[in-house]
Amino acid sequence: MPPIPTPLTLTQLLNPPSRDGLLTQIVSMLSGLGFSATDWETDSDGRIILQVEAQTLADLWQAVYKIAQGGYLDTATGDWLTLLAQSQYQLTRNPPTQTIGEFRLTAAGGVGPYTFNKGDLVVTYFDPTQNNKALIYRSTNAAPVVVNPGTTRSIQVTADSPGSAYNIAPGSVLVLNTPRPGLTVDNQGTLQPAVATGAILNGPFFTAGQTLIVTSALNGGAAVGPTTFTFTADYPDMTSVANALNVLIAASPQAGRITANVLNGALSLSTILITGATAVDQITIANTGTANISVGFDTGSATSVSGAYSWISEYGQDNESDTSLITRCINKWATIGTGTKAAFISWATSADPDVQKVAVYSNLFNGTPKAGAVTLYIAGIGAFDIVSGPVHANNVYAYIFPKLPIMTELFVAPAARNTKDVVFTAKIKTQYNNDTTKNAVFNAVQNLFFRLTIGETLYKDQVIAAIITIPGIVDATLSAPGIVSDIVPAINELITLGSVTPNWLVVV
Structure with missing residues (x-):
């Protein structure tokens, strides 16, 4: 058996010898001991025995290599990484889920x-x-x-x-x-209706004489508003705030258009869908309302959200990738110091496995500058819907809140949808004019939107590039009412895909 260097270095453990290399070492050792080890027939018993020995040692070296590799985030993969994350970081690889x-x-x-x-x-x-x-x-x-x-x-x-x-x-x-x-x-x-959600706050709410200013647009129609609602009293809890706001709505031009609710401790305003509607709704809460801070809405910029036109309520996920798990492990180190951006990302993704995208802003409380405050906007592969969004936000809030330093305020909300339709005309070669190519185009556009992060700009050229990279597509143009220019979202918005309307021009 060839000598094993002592002590072994990590470099040696991570670079195991091959079977042929080990066979050469064994033959060399035997030659040094006086054996005639280089003139055997290829299929002789002696040489076969040495080959078996070399293969056995190579298999052993592979086991050593895997064990050594599994001890470090930089090198661990697969099940070894799963074990390392669980044992050293107390993080479990997120399992796959169904759409x-x-x-x-x-x-x-x-x-x-x-x-x-x-x-x-x-x-x-x-x-x-x-x-x-x-x-x-x-x-x-x-x-x-x-x-x-x-x-x-x-x-x-x-x-x-x-x-x-x-x-x-x-x-x-x-x-x-x-x-x-x-x-x-x-x-x-x-x-799905447009839903604007404020901060998770506890009462009492001192809102007497304060205002909330709302504009709504239903089914792609003309906007109604801004409508100013003036609260007449203070309220002990958020449910009382929502009830009072609904009374004000019923006596305003917004009657039958919007409604107030409480979602996991936060005030939300949502549009009421028109029967037979074919376009998304919009709702905007101005940043100038004097009640914004009291009830948890942005005072730095207007809160503007759109409805959704999506068939997916729960996005399917793959078994968490090695890269994602490694990133979560690295981010968890930041929780030792607390207060860092990476710490909040680690907490948010640990609190809820469906949370895939996190935007963190310091000294900001839902858009309002505030010393010591931290704002998190969260999303999955795409934006969360009206039902699941507040649930995920509450999971993250409840997980992070006990970990906060004293005097720190926390705001967590699902990222607002900024839904954009895609209408395009594509030139498609005759031999590619089939469902396979067309589905590939749809998928390419969908995947582009899935890659966007919260607050990230979508450039129209990205959409065109996604279409024309599919084999058989030689040109593409965008047209209204879909995207025709770059889309710059607010810091709390995630651009999501609405409908896709193609026009195929068959060319030779």
Whole structure:
């Protein structure tokens, strides 16, 4: 057996010898001891024994290499990294999750009605990024969904398997595995209201004589407002604030357009969707209202949010990548000193595995300059929806609050959606004029939006580049009512994809 250097260095442990290298060392040792070790037949017993010995040692060295590699964040991978993160950092690798959302079923006139119970609907999407791998979705609706003749109904679906590949773009080409005559399926999504959420605050609220100024625009229509609401009293809790605000709304031009609620301790204002609406709503809370600080809204800039037009309610996630887990481990070191940006990112992502994007601002309380305050805006792969957003924000707030230094104020809120549609005209070569290419374009646009961080600008050239990088697409232009210029979001906004409307021009 060749001598093993003593003591071994980390470099040696991380650079194991190969089988051939070990065989050469063994033969050299035998030659030094007087054996005739270089004139054996290739298939002789002696040489085969040495080859087996060399392979055994090589396997042992690989085990040593993996153990050594697994001891350091810079080198650990896979299961060894999972073990290191758990044992040394008390962090668990986030597991994969399944995509949940709503597809739309439309029955032509004169057909149906069709009833779908849980599991009755099976839909396939052929993923062009995975050699047209079939991605299966099944209906998981709790109650029967009935699609009458000439109507459209939404139905909840869940991906058969976990993973981000199932977060397909709206407008993707879908195939019904459980067809019915005259029935079609799509994932264009359903409208969600615009929701503006303030800070998580505890009463009492000294709001008597203070104002909140609100503007709303429904279904892409003209804006109504600004409407000034003047509180008539102080209130013991946030529920009382919301109730009082709803009384003021009912007697204003905003009646039937917006409503106030309390979401996990925070005041929220949301639009009321118009039946049959086809465009997203907008709601803006001016930064000049004197009640903004009292009820947790921005005084530095206006709070402006849009509704959403998305089919996904819960984004599927892959098993957490090595890079992501390593980053969380590194960020956790910052929690020793507390108060650092990395510390707050570590706490937020540790508090809730669905939190993937975190924006941290110091000396700011939801846009209002305030010494010692810290503001966090959070999101998942995309922006959280109206139901789950406040829940995730509350999880993060509850996790971080006990860790805060004395005299520090904390604000946590889901990032506001800045929903943008994409309308484009693309020149597509004849041989590529198929669903595979078109789905690849939809996915490229979707993935561009998924890569955006909170507060990050979206450049129109990025959208064009995402489209024309797909083989078979030779040119693309953007047009209204979609993106036609660069989009600069507010610091609390995450630009999200609305609808995708293509116009295909077939060229030779």
